Amino acid sequence: MQETEAEFLQKYDRREYLAPLMTVDAAIFTFHGGKLLVLLTKRCEHPEKGKWALPGGFVDEEKDASLEEAIQRKLQEKTGVKAPYIEQLMSVGNNQRDTRGWSVTVVYTALVALQSCQSFVDNVSEVRWEIYEEALKMDLAFDHIEIMKAARERLKQKALYSMVPAYALPEEFTLPELQHCLEVLIDKPIQKKSFRRRVEQADLMEEVGLRSADKKGRPSMAYRLKEGVKDFTFIRNLDA
Amino acid sequence: MQETEAEFLQKYDRREYLAPLMTVDAAIFTFHGGKLLVLLTKRCEHPEKGKWALPGGFVDEEKDASLEEAIQRKLQEKTGVKAPYIEQLMSVGNNQRDTRGWSVTVVYTALVALQSCQSFVDNVSEVRWEIYEEALKMDLAFDHIEIMKAARERLKQKALYSMVPAYALPEEFTLPELQHCLEVLIDKPIQKKSFRRRVEQADLMEEVGLRSADKKGRPSMAYRLKEGVKDFTFIRNLDA
DNA sequence: ACACATAGTGTCTTTAAGACACTATTAAAA
DNA sequence: TTTTAATAGTGTCTTAAAGACACTATGTGT
Structure with missing residues (x-):
């Protein structure tokens, strides 16, 4: 049975x-x-x-x-x-x-x-x-x-193939801040231009106005991650 | 206490x-x-x-x-x-x-x-x-x-960023076989030249002589994965 | 006004993939 | 035996995207 x-x-x-x-x-x-x-x-x-x-x-x-x-x-x-x-x-x-x-x-x-x-x-x-x-x-x-x-x-x-580390930053952040975060993670400087090309390509962020100048020098634009965007994976990594 | x-x-x-x-x-x-x-x-x-x-x-x-x-x-x-x-x-x-x-x-x-x-x-x-x-x-x-x-x-x-799928093949295999395996996995043809450049760059395989011609056409070289090699990760993916 | 620091762009070089025609080597057909 | 077809493998031009780096832009402090 x-x-x-x-x-x-x-x-x-x-x-x-x-x-x-x-x-x-x-x-x-x-x-x-x-x-x-x-x-x-x-x-x-x-x-x-x-x-x-x-x-x-x-x-x-x-x-x-x-x-x-x-x-x-x-x-x-x-x-x-x-x-x-x-x-x-x-x-x-x-x-x-x-x-x-x-x-x-x-x-x-x-x-x-x-x-x-x-x-x-x-x-x-x-x-x-x-x-x-x-x-x-x-x-x-x-x-x-x-x-x-x-x-x-x-x-x-x-950090080498995505912008995911942006989630470790405040909701509003500047591109130099994000770049520095990635640089710390990969322990290597990133070319400003390369980084910004990738930000543009990923199309994950939107401007939210100028950051008040807390430091010396030209103030940077503040950005935040767009609502409801999926993560973006670059087909080419940064050099490790 | x-x-x-x-x-x-x-x-x-x-x-x-x-x-x-x-x-x-x-x-x-x-x-x-x-x-x-x-x-x-x-x-x-x-x-x-x-x-x-x-x-x-x-x-x-x-x-x-x-x-x-x-x-x-x-x-x-x-x-x-x-x-x-x-x-x-x-x-x-x-x-x-x-x-x-x-x-x-x-x-x-x-x-x-x-x-x-x-x-x-x-x-x-x-x-x-x-x-x-x-x-x-x-x-x-x-x-x-x-x-x-x-x-x-x-x-x-x-399959897009490594040669790992080679482990799904017999110990000895040909490059056309490996290429086809990758193509099935990514569901897309790969340029023969691109594939072979990557094989060379990864330096994971060694020749083990000519494959006896079981099919028509020119016989291909047989390869196997080298002993004790770590996996290789390409910094650029194949197009998905 | 000027130096300076930091933000951001333009553009040339380099790397590695895509495209595709070419040669090479085999078996089968004519 | 030559030819044809099929598959293996190479040469080389194009393209995409990163690296390098000089340039412009815009703020602060003197």
């Missing part, structure tokens, strides 16, 4: 099976003061209690219908805002990374404007923006240093 | 926490007879019993120390060989995709030579190579159609 799927599900009890620990984590970057910043949270529970870590945590089966919802919820909890850019980076799973046992994390990369969440972050002592290079030297929890490096590397690649 | 991490772990019992179902799956492609093929396995257990699916399954905490080991084990079980190319594609997780409840799958894309595993596959009735376009029309288990499409799309991108 064949068992039907309904009968199978009737008898099935997930508690009989031991699944690995499942978390979602995010490497959240922003760009400010000419530096790449990464959001860190202090672990207030064991294991690795007291260490700084990438924001994240367990999926809540009640609250979250999907991984995307889970990570959006974590982001909202830590930054107070919905990230304008979020993308799945990779998953890491093994029996070494967490002392509790076999554990898997699905990691996302997110970009936000510092301004959009600065006040929220400033009011929570266990959340802070750290300069990426400084974070590299820290003793982060679990394998978060390696994960952060992987996210940074992916962001560098994005 | 502060609890130490050791004390925490002493008391910690994973069985008290319900984690989502965790599986690893693979979209395994090969290229043969001018067609892209994908490996499917027939599900012999509930749920979705009897449907064809991408090979995969649960992580075995005893056998597998990491996700990579888990997927390599699955590949070995289904094909009898170690895949020369394997890469993590993405993870999918939600409470809809599996009737048993909240479930996460970490998906890999692998490329193998048909010849290397043909005899093994032919001897197992619940494993078979399916032409990609035919697989698209099938009622695959879970969300495997969508996953397969995502893997196919990624493979197309790879």
